[in-house]
Amino acid sequence: MNDESALRRELAMTLLTDLDPLIADLAADICAHSTRYASGRPVSRDDLELTLRGNIELALGEFGRLPGDRGRFEAVAADNGRLRAEQGMPLATVLKAYRRGGRVLWQAMADWMRDRPPSQQRLMGDMAGAVWETIDRFSSEMADAYRLRTLELEHRDASRRGALFEALLDGRAGDPAVAAAAASALGVPRHDRFVVVLVAQDARDPASPPDPGPTLETAGMWSFWRSRGETVAGLVRLGTQEPAVLVDTLRAHLGYRAGVSPAFTELALADQGLRLARRALDTLAPGRGEVAELDERLVHAALGTEPEIAERLVARYLDGVLSSGVEGPALLTTLRVWLDSGCSASRTAARLFCHRNTVLNRISRVAELTGRPAESGEARLGWALALRALELAP
The missing domain is CATH 1.10.10.2840 (PucR C-terminal helix-turn-helix domain)
Incomplete structure (x- = not known):
């Protein structure tokens, strides 16, 4: 074992024998530089200190090349990343906490090194590089797992929203539990002013369904869209807007045939809105990118x-x-x-x-x-x- 390895081992073991003050300093520094961690939500102070203890033990073990399961280093980092993703903690906030932790850890190491002989103090530059390499590896593993878990959660949430939206359009929102779950998943109230829009897809390009959502959002209207066979169905929250504003926006930007239902005030009536939007759409000849509001074409719909x-x-x-x-x-x-x-x-x-x-x-x-x-x-x-x-x- 060379001098640097022996020194790193001694330093790591010394800090590991009395971690409580270091953990307290780490938690205090992180909370001082992050309002999210300081608030205790969603990560409590006890949770933060427990995580810090596990991370520091692994980081010091890796730095000092102490005996242990080297594969556990990556596994714990990944577990941390997945947990913070599930808690909804922003990745930037977590990475900043890792950097603050590395700074406090290195400061503790530097304080210990001040009393060492000059021959050992000359090794501080190399040791600093080793410390930050360890922190970077841990941060990278954590961030990769965080991003992957975020994608999994987004997919799960999107699937749940889609399923509850389909339940609305299929008429199952007569069950108050279904209506409440759909409103919560979509992020809208159960009682407001809504319409359903049914857009005919271009049969020549089924892989690129129309998405009026961004355009309507710019116009101040929330919407949720889902492909249904050869059409795309959308629930639009009008709020205080008049249906004419929606129709004019679609006519100006959509470029596809679309039918618009009359406004309704209960989310549970979305299935009726879908039927009436279909009636409006059926009044338009194929191949013409027009938008039909049912109330404007009642005679056509009846005929x-x-x-x-x-x-x-x-x-x-x-x-x-x-x-x-x-x-x-x-x-x-x-x-x-x-x-x-x-x-x-x-x-x-x-x-x-x-x-x-x-x-x-x-x-x-x-x-x-x-x-x-x-x-x-x-x-x-x-x-x-x-x-x-x-x-x-x-």
């Missing part, structure tokens, strides 16, 4: 549930116009704008940038082709419904 009725409406009220050849598109456009303008020829002409007489002539032509007088309330209602049904046609 969509009765495709035979929708077909009969189109056939009964618009067949003549659809069969009229090249003039058909202009007649349909004029009819739609005329009905939306309160059947005012002047307002329709202004919106279409044409003469009032042109509008009157086209409406007369529609009446002629469909065999219904333009003055008839029944005809106007039939035309309006048929136009909405036409939008649902493939």
